[in-house]
Each structure stands twice: as C-alpha cells, then as structure tokens.
Amino acid sequence: MTLALLLLAGLFLPLYPLSVLPNSLLQSRLNAEVGQGPQWRRVPGFKTGLLLVFPMIGVGLATLAMRLGAPDPRVLTLFGVWGGMTSLLYAFRLLSAKDGEIWISHLFTSTLALIWIGIAYGVDPLLPAIGLSVSLLPLVFMLDQLTQRFGIARSGLYPGLCCRMPWFSHLFVLAVLTAIAVPFSPSFFAIAALAFGGVAADEVVVLLPICLSWLLWTWAGVNLLTGIVWGVPRDDLVYRDLDPQWGIGVGSGMVALGIFGILLVEVSL
Amino acid sequence: MIAYAAYLLPILGLVSAFIVLVSAKRLSERVSGISVGFSLAIFVLALGLFIEQIALGHGQLATLGISLFSLYFDSLAALMALAVSTISLIVHLYSRRYMRDDPAYTRFFVLLDTINAMIMLMVLAGDLLTLLLAWHSIGIILYFLLNHDTRREAANRYAFWTLITHRIGDLPLMAAAALLYYSYGTLSIPVLFDAIAADPARTSVFGLPISETVGVLVLLAAFAKSAQFPFHTWLPYTMEGPTPVSALMHAGIVNSGGFLINRFAPVFVQTDSVLQIALLVGLTTAIMGSVMMLMQSDIKKALGYSTMGQMGYMVMECGLGAFSLAIFHLIAHGVFKATLFLDSGSLIARARKDPNLxxxxxxxxxxxxxxxxxxxxxxxxxxxxxxxxxxxxxxxxxxxxxxxxxxxxxxxxxxxxxxxxxxxxxxxxxxxxxxxxxxxxxxxxxxxxxxxxxxxxxxxxxxxxxxxxxxxxxxxxxxxxxxxxxxxxxxxxxxxxxxxxxxxxxxxxxxxxxxRRYRDLYLAIYALMSREFYIADLYGRLAGSMLARSRRLNALMRWV
Incomplete structure (x- = not known):
C-alpha cells in the first residue's frame, strides 16, 4: 500500500516515466494544435491550477504513505535517487527547449522531482514544494502574454524585445530568474531548505542532483532570455508593450513572492 | 552598535538604485547625481566605520531577529567595505560622464548601485545564507551589466560565459554551507567558527574531516569568482561591457575569491593539505595570465590577462598562508587596475591622434x-x-x-x-x-x-x-x-x-x-599560447555537444 501510494505520488511530484502525465497536460497548446486536447487547456488559469495542485496532491500522497507505515529506508533512498535523476534528465532536456509550454513543463518536472530528495531524507516537503511551484507562476503569465501577442511563445522567433517592449522585458527577465531559483525567489529558498535539511543523510545523493540541476536551469534560462529579450528586433512585427499598471501589479506580486521565500526559509531551517 | 550602522552600507546602495529607477523620467541624465551622492555617503560611512573598528578591535554580530540578513562586522569586513566603497565611488564618478548619451543610462546606474549593494552585503554577511544570497546575486547582476548593449551578440555570448562560470562557483559554496550547517547546526558565521575551533575533527563525505571538505569547496567557489585556471576564460573576454563595468569587475568583483578565502580562514587553519591546492592553482594561473598578457596587442585584453595573473598571485599568497597579504594585494591591485581600465579608453583615443612616444x-x-x-x-x-x-x-x-x-x-x-x-x-x-x-x-x-x-x-x-x-x-x-x-x-x-x-x-x-636558437620549439609554444591553450575552444565544443545531445534526447522522447 505504501509503495503504491508513493508510486501514485510520482504522477504528481513527477518521476520519469510517470512524468509524462503532467508534461502532456502542461503542453496543452501543442496537444490542442495536433487535435489531441481541448482548447480550454490553453487558458493560463488551468496551468496555474495544475502547477499549484499537483505538488500538493503529491506531497499529500507521500505524507499519507509515510503515515500508513514507515517504508524501508532503502526504498525511500531509491525514490530520492529516482527523483534526483528525473530532475537531472529534465534539466538537461530543458537546455534545448524553445517552446514556452515545453519549457514550463520540463522545468516543473525538474524542480518538483527534487522534492523526493526531501521526502527520502526527512525534510518536510510541503513548503519547498509550494516554493518551487509558485516560482513558476509569473513565467506562466508572461509566456501567455507572448502567446496573446505573437500567437506562440517561442524563443528565437522575435528576439530583441527589450528594445520594443521594455515593460514586458523587465518583468519577463524577473519571471525567468524567479523560475530558475536565483536569490530572493521562493525557489532559491526551497532549494536551500532541501539541501541544508537533506544533507545530513547523504551528502552526495542530496547535493549532486540539486547542484547540477540548478546549473542546467541557469543555462536554459539564459538561452530563453537570449532568444526573446536580447538581440536585434525584427521590423516586420507589431509590438505591443504591457500596460504599466499591469506591470506594476505583476512586479509587486514578485516582491511578495520574495518575502514569501524569506518566510519559507525561516520556517524550514 | 557599529555592526548595526553597517546595515546602512548595502541599504543605501539599494535605496539609491530605487530612487534612480523612479526618478529617471523626471530627472533624465541628472539621476546619476543621486547615484554618485549615495556612493559618496557610503564611502564616508565606510571610512567612519573602519576607523571605529580599528579602535574597537574585535568583531561584532548584528541580527534582525531572523536567521537571514545578519551582519558580522570585523576588521576584514571593515577593510573590505572601505575598499569596495572607494572603488565604487571612483567608478560612479567616472561613469557619470562616460555613460552620458547612452540610451540605457538609467538601467546602468540601477544595476551599478545594486551590484555594489550586493558586494557590500557579501563582505558584511554574518550568516551562511546571506553570504550565499549575495555571492549568487553578484554573478546574476554582472550578467546584466555585461549585457549592457543588448543588440550585440558577442556581449551576450561572453555575459553568458561569465554567468555560467560564476554559477559553477556558486554550487560548491552552497554545498560547503549545507555541510557546515549539517555538521555544526548553525548558520551564524562567528558562532560556526567558534564551533569549528572547539571541535575540528568532525567528518563528512566519505569520512573526510569536515574542514578539509569545506576547505576544498570554498577554494573551488573562490577559483571560479577569481578567474583561476581552468575557470579563467570568462575574465579576459568580458570586454564587451562598458569600460566602467570592466573596471568594477577587474578591480572589485574578481577579488571576491580572495575575500572568501580570508573569511573562511578559521576553517583553513584546521586543514592539512588544502592550501597546497590553492598554491598550485594560483601559481599556474599567475604564470598563464602573465604570459598571455604579454601576447596581447589589445590594451583592454592585456589588462584582462594581467588581472588573471594578479588573481593567481593573490590565490597563491593564500596558498602560502599569507592570507592578509592577499587582502593587501587585492586592494592595491583593485586601485591600480581600476585606474588603468578607466584611463584605457582615453589613452586609445589619444594614441590614435598622436602616439606621443x-x-x-x-x-x-x-x-x-x-x-x-x-x-x-x-x-x-x-x-x-x-x-x-x-x-x-x-x-x-x-x-x-x-x-x-x-x-x-x-x-x-x-x-x-x-x-x-x-x-x-x-x-x-x-x-x-x-x-x-x-x-x-x-x-x-x-x-x-x-x-x-x-x-x-x-x-x-x-x-x-x-x-x-x-x-x-x-x-x-x-x-x-x-x-x-x-x-x-x-x-x-x-x-x-x-x-x-x-x-x-x-x-x-x-x-x-x-x-632564434630554439625557433621550432618557440613557435610551437607561441601557437599554443596564442590559442590560449585551446581551453575556450574546448568549452565551446563541450557546450555545443551538450546542446546537440539535449536536442536529440528530446526528439527521441517526443518532448514529454
């Protein structure tokens, strides 16, 4: 029963190959385009809900599994290693992702898979899971803004947005940085909580995937910025920047996320 | 009390960045006056605190009642804060005229103030998490400063190399902080050092002493930030940013490694064979940097390699146990290298008209x-x-x-x-x-x-x-x-x-x-060095190969 619950949790805190489910759901536009999914899955609200609810279900199932009967530590270590390898696999795949939806889905899988390290080594997974999932939300909204303007959120199609859409570009940069766990984002503190809390049990299994995945996220994030924010803008496109008030609202939301991150680390450590 | 006053050093920098940001529309290029004014205030405060610290002698810890954002103000922090604020003031004063007419004038000053605040936070950090925050943030902000000309592909490429190298340096520091927290149960730097001195024999990975493991990790972090071989390629290539950024980078940011090694001196003092790694790597870097400097015809690139050589010497000094000499070296090098960089632009312009030899x-x-x-x-x-x-x-x-x-x-x-x-x-x-x-x-x-x-x-x-x-x-x-x-x-x-x-x-x-006598050997060595030992080429190939493999893997797994 415990093992079954843990495996079920692997659908929501993605473990490869169970990760195919959340990835397919998050890549809704692509699926809708090839006639494999309904149009309502394109709405950012759906993705937001999925990003927030899936980790909660996963953490709930894993907690329930632990309460029903303490699993063999070797089984837990196996899940920790499995999570670490899933995270690395998707972080590596993220390097070549250009489409916004694929990007979000791979990053979601890579970040949330690390929660298994916490579960395996006695770190309370709830706050890190919340920290990692909420850090993706600003990017979901910003990518949706790109889709609304250009029909698709894809790196390399319309470079140099910083010259044509400064409000958007500033917020997009902040959203990407928040997603890839740079300092002051909740994901940074979530990563710190996992590393600091789990290291006591096994230094290599805990630190290696966390550090390597983190490095790959940065690389992928810079690739995304290079294809969208930097470069020479095209003259054959119509650019429409964000409304400044909307921008200030989103910016304030990111500041709130930073404060949440500080609270997160205060509670976790 | 002076430790609490030290909070003002990073805070003033952040306040300056915020005021510049919100007043840019109204004041246009005059916003730089705000930034320079704040820099001057920070310098005066740092000087005052340094004098106070000399009189006081011992270090003080200031906390806000949470585990984050505590400051440890000792002689090292006071001296580094003074050095950072001096170089920052010089760079600010220079930038005021140099950056005039630049379309991204405001962004430049906002980023400059922010990075100075983060450097200040790093040198004053009283806990491991604050140190990590500041250490990570410096690499990120530097990426945006180097990408100042957003249209230039070269600027983007070298900013990326800089960021990724700094990120590689962030990871060992993260691992060191996690291991120290696990071993001694505290994030506070002075408390941690007392605990290490009281019980240095604790073990960590594979039963190795914690001080040895942490020592190696701290060195790796310092090597990446201070452009030590083989993490050096980002430094000489980052000339695409504005000259003041080069000056700040070569006079300030690159010195972080020397500061970090000094900050962790109570850990290194417990080690047996870690500092020898610093000696070896520093020596290699010093020789390579100096030799490659001699081969450059571009003055800024020659200065870049000169910095590499000097940083190698600084790390080597740490590897010899002369920790404080490394601090003296980084301050002296910072002042003269900032001056050289800031003068290089006008020197090139003057030389074009009249070589004046x-x-x-x-x-x-x-x-x-x-x-x-x-x-x-x-x-x-x-x-x-x-x-x-x-x-x-x-x-x-x-x-x-x-x-x-x-x-x-x-x-x-x-x-x-x-x-x-x-x-x-x-x-x-x-x-x-x-x-x-x-x-x-x-x-x-x-x-x-x-x-x-x-x-x-x-x-x-x-x-x-x-x-x-x-x-x-x-x-x-x-x-x-x-x-x-x-x-x-x-x-x-x-x-x-x-x-x-x-x-x-x-x-x-x-x-x-x-x-002349050993011409073939000389030409072979010259060719090798002119390609900079093929290290940058190797990294380029490696990155290209990883991206290609990632694409193949995604195609194979149908992107889900």
Whole structure:
C-alpha cells in the first residue's frame, strides 16, 4: 500500500516515466494544435491550477504513505535517487527547449522531482514544494502574454524585445530568474531548505542532483532570455508593450513572492 | 552598535538604485547625481566605520531577529567595505560622464548601485545564507551589466560565459554551507567558527574531516569568482561591457575569491593539505595570465590577462598562508587596475591622434627594435641582477619580522620578489643606453622602496586582520609542506631560476636570442599560447555537444 501510494505520488511530484502525465497536460497548446486536447487547456488559469495542485496532491500522497507505515529506508533512498535523476534528465532536456509550454513543463518536472530528495531524507516537503511551484507562476503569465501577442511563445522567433517592449522585458527577465531559483525567489529558498535539511543523510545523493540541476536551469534560462529579450528586433512585427499598471501589479506580486521565500526559509531551517 | 550602522552600507546602495529607477523620467541624465551622492555617503560611512573598528578591535554580530540578513562586522569586513566603497565611488564618478548619451543610462546606474549593494552585503554577511544570497546575486547582476548593449551578440555570448562560470562557483559554496550547517547546526558565521575551533575533527563525505571538505569547496567557489585556471576564460573576454563595468569587475568583483578565502580562514587553519591546492592553482594561473598578457596587442585584453595573473598571485599568497597579504594585494591591485581600465579608453583615443612616444632608449628598443650592445660584461651584470634584489627583499623582510625565514610561505614570496626584481634589472641590461648605471641606480632604489612599502603595509594589515600571532603561525603551518620536500623543491627552483638567468644573459651578450636558437620549439609554444591553450575552444565544443545531445534526447522522447 505504501509503495503504491508513493508510486501514485510520482504522477504528481513527477518521476520519469510517470512524468509524462503532467508534461502532456502542461503542453496543452501543442496537444490542442495536433487535435489531441481541448482548447480550454490553453487558458493560463488551468496551468496555474495544475502547477499549484499537483505538488500538493503529491506531497499529500507521500505524507499519507509515510503515515500508513514507515517504508524501508532503502526504498525511500531509491525514490530520492529516482527523483534526483528525473530532475537531472529534465534539466538537461530543458537546455534545448524553445517552446514556452515545453519549457514550463520540463522545468516543473525538474524542480518538483527534487522534492523526493526531501521526502527520502526527512525534510518536510510541503513548503519547498509550494516554493518551487509558485516560482513558476509569473513565467506562466508572461509566456501567455507572448502567446496573446505573437500567437506562440517561442524563443528565437522575435528576439530583441527589450528594445520594443521594455515593460514586458523587465518583468519577463524577473519571471525567468524567479523560475530558475536565483536569490530572493521562493525557489532559491526551497532549494536551500532541501539541501541544508537533506544533507545530513547523504551528502552526495542530496547535493549532486540539486547542484547540477540548478546549473542546467541557469543555462536554459539564459538561452530563453537570449532568444526573446536580447538581440536585434525584427521590423516586420507589431509590438505591443504591457500596460504599466499591469506591470506594476505583476512586479509587486514578485516582491511578495520574495518575502514569501524569506518566510519559507525561516520556517524550514 | 557599529555592526548595526553597517546595515546602512548595502541599504543605501539599494535605496539609491530605487530612487534612480523612479526618478529617471523626471530627472533624465541628472539621476546619476543621486547615484554618485549615495556612493559618496557610503564611502564616508565606510571610512567612519573602519576607523571605529580599528579602535574597537574585535568583531561584532548584528541580527534582525531572523536567521537571514545578519551582519558580522570585523576588521576584514571593515577593510573590505572601505575598499569596495572607494572603488565604487571612483567608478560612479567616472561613469557619470562616460555613460552620458547612452540610451540605457538609467538601467546602468540601477544595476551599478545594486551590484555594489550586493558586494557590500557579501563582505558584511554574518550568516551562511546571506553570504550565499549575495555571492549568487553578484554573478546574476554582472550578467546584466555585461549585457549592457543588448543588440550585440558577442556581449551576450561572453555575459553568458561569465554567468555560467560564476554559477559553477556558486554550487560548491552552497554545498560547503549545507555541510557546515549539517555538521555544526548553525548558520551564524562567528558562532560556526567558534564551533569549528572547539571541535575540528568532525567528518563528512566519505569520512573526510569536515574542514578539509569545506576547505576544498570554498577554494573551488573562490577559483571560479577569481578567474583561476581552468575557470579563467570568462575574465579576459568580458570586454564587451562598458569600460566602467570592466573596471568594477577587474578591480572589485574578481577579488571576491580572495575575500572568501580570508573569511573562511578559521576553517583553513584546521586543514592539512588544502592550501597546497590553492598554491598550485594560483601559481599556474599567475604564470598563464602573465604570459598571455604579454601576447596581447589589445590594451583592454592585456589588462584582462594581467588581472588573471594578479588573481593567481593573490590565490597563491593564500596558498602560502599569507592570507592578509592577499587582502593587501587585492586592494592595491583593485586601485591600480581600476585606474588603468578607466584611463584605457582615453589613452586609445589619444594614441590614435598622436602616439606621443618620447624618443630615447626605450623607444629605440621597443619601436625601432634596435638592440644596443650591452653596457658591460654580462657576468658582472648577471651578478648584480641576482644579488641586489635578493639582498633588498631579505633586508626588507628582516625589518618587520626577524623570524620570517622560519615560514615556508614567506620564503616562496621572497623568491617571487627576487625574480621580479631580477627581471627588471635584466631589462636595464637589455636596453643598454648611454647611462646604464644611473638607470640601474634608479631601478634598484625604486625596487627597494616598493618592497619596503609592500612589506610594511603587508605587516600592518596582517596585525590588523589577524591580531593573534598564534593564529598567524597556525595559518602558515597549515600551508606548509613537509620540510624535506620543501627543501628539495626550493633547491630545484633556485637552481633552475639562477641557471635560467645565466642562460638568458649569456645568449643576450652573444646577440643570439634563445628564440632564434630554439625557433621550432618557440613557435610551437607561441601557437599554443596564442590559442590560449585551446581551453575556450574546448568549452565551446563541450557546450555545443551538450546542446546537440539535449536536442536529440528530446526528439527521441517526443518532448514529454
């Protein structure tokens, strides 16, 4: 029963190959385009809900599994290693992702898979899971803004947005940085909580995937910025920047996320 | 109390960035005045706090009642805060005119103020998490400063290399912080150091002592930030950013490694064989940086490689146990390198109009390539070259520390001083001239003055940063090699160096340069160095291969 619950949790805190489910759901536009999914899955609200609810279900199932009967530590270590390898696999795949939806889905899988390290080594997974999932939300909204303007959120199609859409570009940069766990984002503190809390049990299994995945996220994030924010803008496109008030609202939301991150680390450590 | 006042140092920088951001529309280019004003205020405050700290002596911890954002204000933090604020003020003043008419004027000043605030937070950090936050943030903000010209592909490419190298350096520090927290159960830096001193024998990965593991991780973090071999490629290439950014980077940010090693001195003092890694890597970097500097025709790139060489020397000093000397070195290097960078632009502009080279012995030697006949017997001059600098460095060290010969580190540093002096005297011999002895006298006098100042200031900073003589001794001991090995090493080195000098003098006297005699070997080495040992090419290939594999894997797994 415990093992079954843990495996079920692997659908929501993605473990490869169970990760195919959340990835397919998050890549809704692509699926809708090839006639494999309904149009309502394109709405950012759906993705937001999925990003927030899936980790909660996963953490709930894993907690329930632990309460029903303490699993063999070797089984837990196996899940920790499995999570670490899933995270690395998707972080590596993220390097070549250009489409916004694929990007979000791979990053979601890579970040949330690390929660298994916490579960395996006695770190309370709830706050890190919340920290990692909420850090993706600003990017979901910003990518949706790109889709609304250009029909698709894809790196390399319309470079140099910083010259044509400064409000958007500033917020997009902040959203990407928040997603890839740079300092002051909740994901940074979530990563710190996992590393600091789990290291006591096994230094290599805990630190290696966390550090390597983190490095790959940065690389992928810079690739995304290079294809969208930097470069020479095209003259054959119509650019429409964000409304400044909307921008200030989103910016304030990111500041709130930073404060949440500080609270997160205060509670976790 | 002064530790709480130190909160103002990073806060003022952030306030300045915020005011510049919100007033940009109204004040246009005058916003830089706000930024410069705040920089001046930060400098004055840092100076005041430094004076207070000298009077106080011991370090103080200030906290906000949470585990984050505590500050530890000791002599090291006070000295570094003063150095950072000085360089920041110089860069701000210069940037005001230099960046005028730049379309991204506001963004530049916002980022400049923010990065200065983060550097300040790093040097003042009182807990591991704050140190990590600041350490990570510096690399990120630097990426955006280097990407100032958003349309230039080269700027983007080198900013990326800088960021990724800094990120590689962030990870070992994260691992070190996690291991320390796990081993001693605290994030507070001074509390942690007390705990390590009380119980240094705890073990971590594979049963290794925690101090050894953490020492290696801290060194790796420092190597990446301070452009040590093989993490050096980002530094000389990052000339695409504005000149003030180059100045800030080469005079300030790159010194972070030296600061970090000093901050963790209480960890290194417990190690047996970690500092030798710093010695080896620092030495390699110093030699490579200096050699590659000589091969550059672009003044800014030459300065970039010069920084690499200097950083190598700084890390090497740490590897020899001369921690405080590394701090002196980074401050002195910071001031002169900032000046050189800030002047390089106008120098290039002036040289385009008029080279302004005074005709004389150096002109004939450097420009006309006329090698005069050496002034007197090469044997006599070789004797002076080898003996005079040696006497000066030994006498200068004797003034401040009679027992310096007991420290292996001091002896190796002395060796470097000797080589530097001998190189300068050899140059006098090589260019010849009408009054070689007058020139020789000037050079020896200048060299004696420089060495004496270096030794005296170094000693003063040593007693300021590490007032406990037992701790200083312990640092030297931690950096020591086994005595027989050290003796053999020194004998081999001295013999090689002396033989090298004699060979060079002999070939110069015979007007038959070694580069002609061993032409094929010389050309092979030249080609290797002109491609910078193919290290940047190797990284480029590796990155390209990883991206291609990632694409193939995604195609294979149908992107889900």
């Amino acid at each position: 005074p005709e004389g012995e150096i002109y004939k030697f450097m420009v006309e390539r006329k090698v005069p006949k050496p002034p007197l017997s090469w044997v006599v001059f070789a004797g002076i070259t080898i003996a005079a600098p040696l006497l000066i460095v030994v006498a200068a060290h004797q003034v401040v520390d009679e027992g310096f010969l007991a420290h292996q580190g001091a002896i190796i540093l002395l060796l470097f001083g000797w080589i530097t002096g001998a190189q300068t005297l050899f140059f006098v011999y090589k260019i010849g001239g009408e009054q070689p002895f007058k020139l020789l006298g000037y050079v020896i006098l200048s060299f004696a003055l420089v060495i004496l100042t270096y030794v005296l200031v170094g000693h003063t900073i040593d007693t300021l940063l590490y007032p406990d003589p037992a701790f200083r001794e312990a640092l030297y001991r931690a950096a020591s090699l086994p005595a027989p090995m050290f003796t053999v090493l020194m004998l081999v080195l001295v013999t090689l160096i002396a033989a090298g000098w004699l060979l060079v003098f002999w070939s110069t006297a015979r007007q038959e340069p070694l580069t």
